[in-house]
Amino acid sequence: MWVDLFKRKQTHFVLWRVALGRDIPCLYIGEMGQDFEEILLRRSPEFPDLWEVAALECGLVEGRVYHYWFKVQSSCPYGYGRIVYCTDPVAYAVNRQVLDPVGGEPASVILYRRGLLVACDPQGQVVGEVEERGDRFLHLLIICLLIIGW
Amino acid sequence: MDEGGRKGRSGWGTFRDVRSLLTGSSAHLVQLGINALELLPPADSDDQSEWGYGTANFFAADFDLGLSQQDQEESTLAASTDLMDVIEDCRQQGIRFFLDVVMAFARNNALRHVNFADFLCIGRLGDGVILSRAIAMDLGGICLSLIIGWRVTIPLPASAIVLYRLVNTSSFT
Structure with a gap:
């Protein structure tokens, strides 16, 4: 059975393969300008490697943009065992103007809408979808490799 | 929380500039x-004004x-909506x-905290080197490995466009 992490991520905050320390990992979440709260993650009964909490259980408000981190005990040899707030490893958007309380990790960003966690930018712009389109076969491909941040 | 203090500006190669x-x-x-069109890696990085x-x-x-x-x-x-607009354009x-997507030069990925042993390994250390991380993906999941490498900063031209002309690229469909 597959976890299907990215489908599950639509309804849950998920953290995969946590190296367990003394403390249970938790979600640290809130809206800008308001208090943040810690919500404990639970080990999935179906997938022991997966820690999660349903968005429905987090008291989120419809249409609001949330910033969040996962609070874990670091397994990094450079600072092993210290408590850190880490960006969601599979975050769809981050906000580098909002850093965590202790270490300087950027916030992960998500929009709560109709019971789902929706990818969005920090100011709430929802990312649209590009329609799949069958491109014609090209015998000659002229690629421009463009440096960004020039 | 801390304010990152990053300020916006345009004309230096943002997605909107593209x-x-x-x-x-x-x-x-x-x-x-x-x-x-191929942009250099557009995924999020700690660096500013880099490649x-x-x-x-x-x-x-x-x-x-x-x-x-x-x-x-x-x-x-x-960032997300601007990049999608570039693709739509x-x-x-x-x-x-x-x-x-360049996984060989990942840096400050959150997985170093979440589970270092599963996703990363330590290479050699020496004077004048900083950490860089090589990440490899296989069909069964994600495997990250950590290597130590030289950091090379190459000065950017004001605007660099490299054109490749590929003939008979039958593999691109």
């Missing part, structure tokens, strides 16, 4: 006659490249968009 090369009177990329290597967040568009300042006070934070112009 869009300006695809549409309107300054659609120079279209005028060149290209039919494919896009040293990715920290592989599933997020680069924060700084979506940061533009509207006036003295307010910035627009729109390409499609409108009949230009294919190639995504460049």
Whole structure:
């Protein structure tokens, strides 16, 4: 059975393969300008490697943009065992103007809408979808490799 | 929480700057006659004004490249939507968009905290080197490995466009 992490991520905050320390990992979440709260993650009964909490259980408000981190005990040899707030490893958007309380990790960003966690930018712009389109076969491909941040 | 203090500016190669090369009177990329566009890695990185290597967040568009300042006070934070607009502009112009993902130079990825042993390994240390991380993906999941390498900073030209002409690229469909 597959976890299907990215489908599950639509309804849950998920953290995969946590190296367990003394403390249970938790979600640290809130809206800008308001208090943040810690919500404990639970080990999935179906997938022991997966820690999660349903968005429905987090008291989120419809249409609001949330910033969040996962609070874990670091397994990094450079600072092993210290408590850190880490960006969601599979975050769809981050906000580098909002850093965590202790270490300087950027916030992960998500929009709560109709019971789902929706990818969005920090100011709430929802990312649209590009329609799949069958491109014609090209015998000659002229690629421009463009440096960004020039 | 701490305010990161990053300020927006334009004209240095943001996603919106790329869009300006695809549409309107300054659609120079279209005028060149290209039919494919590959940006250097557009995923989020700690670095500013670099080439896009040293990715920290592989599933997020680069924060700084979506940061533009509207006036003295307010910035627009729109990396994801701006990148998608670039892709949509390409499609409108009949230009294919190639995504460049470089996992060999990841840096400050959150998995170093979540589970270092599972995703990373330590290479050699020495004077004058800093950490860089090589990440490899296989069909069964994600495997990250950590290596130590020389950091090379190459000065950027004001605008660098490299054209590749590939003939008989039958593998691209």
